[in-house]
Amino acid sequence: MSKEDDNKAVVVRWFTEFWGKEVNLAVVDEIAAPDMLLKYSLHEPRRGHADIKAFMTDFRAAFPDLNFWGTADLIAEGDYVVGQWEGGGTHTGAAFDDFLVGYEALPAASGRTMHFTGTTVLKVVHGRIVEEIGLDDGLTAMTQLGLVKAA
Numbered sequence: 001m002s003k004e005d006d007n008k009a010v011v012v013r014w015f016t017e018f019w020g021k022e023v024n025l026a027v028v029d030e031i032a033a034p035d036m037l038l039k040y041s042l043h044e045p046r047r048g049h050a051d052i053k054a055f056m057t058d059f060r061a062a063f064p065d066l067n068f069w070g071t072a073d074l075i076a077e078g079d080y081v082v083g084q085w086e087g088g089g090t091h092t093g094a095a096f097d098d099f100l101v102g103y104e105a106l107p108a109a110s111g112r113t114m115h116f117t118g119t120t121v122l123k124v125v126h127g128r129i130v131e132e133i134g135l136d137d138g139l140t141a142m143t144q145l146g147l148v149k150a151a
Contacts, residue, residue: 004076062096063089088115
């Protein structure tokens, strides 16, 4: 296999085990670099295994059915892999305030559902994800959750 194919395999595993229907937090230790950067437009940047695990633990406590999946073939070049995805979940759990400054918190179990899309660029070096930087349709998610009002 080529370097690009190897990197795609790492990303497929990450998307499936970290972002998929059933989370496996052990995957963070296995394929994320110790100082990995996780950055999306909805949330403050996260860095390192503990911070990334805490983010996902809190996200899934608020949205127990959280699930994201790929919507197109991955594209790889050198150390970079690009993926398109969609997903979301229903807020039936804990209160959630892990949105960027300016958004109010969701009270516990609001029952609101979010479903949105995005594109992510991951950098994979020696089989480890060094960074995951994504642009998500945060406005759609915030509107669906009632945190931003549509005009």
